[in-house]
Amino acid sequence: MLNHYQVIVIGGGPAGLAASCTSAKNGATTLLIEREAKLGGILKQCIHDGFGVLRYQEKLSGPEYAEKEIETLKGLNITVSLLTFVTAIKKTKEGFILNLVTKDGIQEVSGERLVLATGCRERTSKQVSIYGTNPAGVLSAGTAQYYINILGKMPTRRCVILGSGDIGMIMARRITLEGGKVLGVYEAKSTPSGLTRNIMQCLHDYDIPLYLSTTVTKVFGEERLEAVEISQVDEKMKPIPNTNKIIKCDALILSVGLIPENEIAEKIQVPLSNLTKGPIVDQTLQTMVPGVYSCGNALHVNDLADYVSESGEVAGLNAATSRVGSPEYVDLVIDEHFSYIVPEKLELKSPLKTILYFRSRAEYTNKTLHIYVNDVEVMKRRYQKLKPPEMERLVVDFSNYPNIKSIKLSLED
């Protein structure tokens, strides 16, 4: 490891891999920092297929997809530092100074630009207000996935899954395939949280019931989990009295949402979006702190690894090449039918071709997306179906529109 790099990428999952590859290809000396012993991030434990359909036009497993991405680093001027943990970071006039913990000691390294590809973490049982005892057998879907796919060990023989997120449904199928019994997937919301394809391929095909508007309210068992209490919930997701039922099981597996990990971003005062919980960025994926870029699930939780890689490329390219002095922003204003849009800002001095990612707030049929620049409609696009779990992607070249003062997006009937 040198003590100075033009671009430092933090996180060696699909976003960080794409970012460092693109950064190096565009001539920047690049350091890729990964805290685990191997590159690939969470893909390493995702042995199911479905990765790479957009990026490689073929169905790959997580490890295969990771392998392809890791392969692209070969021959490029990238230093990869594994088992490396960022313990401190500070911003200086010239860039950033990072203190890294490695098995060789604490090392200081400086970088001119930073790409945060730190991924996301799972919400825990305490964050979704599950009360009762504190037994073994309450675990997140990602942890269950590690136990089964990496260690070949079963954390359950008979379980309840709370939350219909994609990992939860994928684990429902996985546990069933490994001889365990999944008693049901319970979802507090009135609509599923994961992709339709997963509902079909992971639940429906295996006769695993999905219960909507139902949640787990309490766990029982002093040592190992013995049972859970489920209750139906109203529109505000509050349990409805006298709808509770006890289900005997040995594990409760949680797939109740993902939170972008931005602890490093927060240490250098990168402003986060209330909508995505990731940094506020412009179309170059630069955050509001100059020189800091964000991509992948740290930016917003994606449903496909292919999009994660794509955003890594955008962040890596711009980190390597962009030289904006004082930025000039226009906000992308969305109406109430969106849950979020990325980016939230357009930087007018940078290239204006923009990849927009957005999710709708609820399930809609036959809505039209209208884009207004300076209150004039410049584009519209019809969507037969919009669902919050399925992220939409749209490329808009704002350089077609001169003198941009405002941008508004609305979803109309």
Place this chain on the structure above:
Amino acid sequence: MLEREVASLQKKINEKYTGITVSLKDDCVVLSGTLKDYDAIVEIGLLAASTKHFYGVINDIKLLGFKETPMHVTKAKDQKYNGLHCDVLVIGGGIVGCAILRELSKYKIDAVLVEKENDVALQASSRNDGCIHTGVDLHKGSKKLEYLQRSVPIYPELARDLGVEYNKCGQIIAFDKGVYKLAKPIFMGIAKRNKIQEVKFLNEEEIKKLEPNINPDTQCGVLFGTGAVVCPYNMTIALAENAISNGAKVLLETAVLGMKVINHKIESVQTTRGTIYPKVVVNAAGVYADVIADYAEDRFFTIHPRKGTNSILDKKAACKLSSSSIATLDIHSNVSGHHSKGGGVVLTVDKNPLIGPTAHEVPNREDVSVEAKDIQEAFAKHIRTMPKLNGADTITYFSGIRAATYEEDFVIQKGKWTSNIVHAAGIQSPGITAAPAIAIDIVKYCAEELNEILMKNPTFDGKRHVVPPLAKLDPTSRNEYIKKNPDYGIIVCRCEEISRGEIIEALHRPLQVNTVDGIKRRVRAGMGRCQGGFCQPLVLQIMAQELHLPLEKINKKGDANILLGNIKEGESHA
């Protein structure tokens, strides 16, 4: 004389309840009968104690239809310790039991501690807010105040010797309306009466400067400079480890089931691992202290369990405070009339805000399950002090049970009827604070009963030699550890920044640890915002490797395994 008090108490009880009999056992009052309301049983016990005429309150009133959950014991049942003889047998591995064991290890005394669980500090000692209290809420003349006053000055050095973090940032009582003008004279008066040092009155400007996140309605406050925090389970573990290093023994998974008492003297103690023959028994059994006293034929007090629930928030939470703890005085309660201070917002040694504890009487001694209403109650109460408190910042929550007596004071004394038992019972707040001084007196009582002049242990080393939390060290010192052992540079727990080396070191300390939760308490791996989602599988693998056990044999806690076997084995293997 006491008969008259019995009659008067009986009359008072009869005004409200039927079927309750009041009688005497020597100078102790015995309450018996059956009621259907648990709160009434507690109320009657407290009423009996409030007369202050009796030596103790033995409340045997049964709750109609209630069957107490049997005492939790682990699966270990053998004769491993059968026939063991020792000078002093300490029952209970909470902070008081462990402090006593360490104090005993300073002398040439053959000391053994039995703990029914597979680790120390599993009950109240790990289920509290870790406050080193100031004594502002305590009665003059109480044992609570006496032992607190004696412990506070010796705590910093003890914590330093044991390598346990001790943060003295002061406790604040804030006032927002009404009574605030009386705050200064009243609290300065209490401080003087209870001999509290380092007390400072804070006007509105001063308190808001010190605590910028406090409720803007705050008018003034009193800063008690001696207020501090420790990690209570770390303190307990440290005391036990240091005691073992100095020759004392800790027998885990060893539950006391009975005693043989002949002529007011304990001859032997029956446990789940065989019969032990001690010369003196120390009762530090927490919520089971009255049961142990009963086995010793020396029950003159009753434990009525009181549950407290706390929430721990993310270090990033916006309700940051700079003092160790803060609470707004509730004008509806008078400070000294309450049995528990009423909780507050605490900044733990690891810089997490902690909210609580609540206080509710419960019939079961070990029911530490958490209920939504208790969490909500604590937030609703303390949001008044810290308006930025936000439930969304919650990382975890837990409940603990206070081992309260009806006298609401510690029981620190030799046996009343049985000669060779010493009680360290009725421990509730400020038990973490008071433990060091309690230990000194208990050892004195043991020595008196052993009828020996205590000989100092010539090899006693009060310093615990342990790797400090590396993430809190300066880079140079941390580097020295990593240069010696590269495992100290491999981070396993990303939220709390805990290295592989620290986990391995904790696995090989004097007090054995074989659970994931045990490692979590010792080094904080899994204590952070992801609650072990990422690191639990890694910790499990390190433990299996270091302890030479299959992965399935590594438990979360007690007998609770995390992994159930190999994949592809089907449901039938459950």
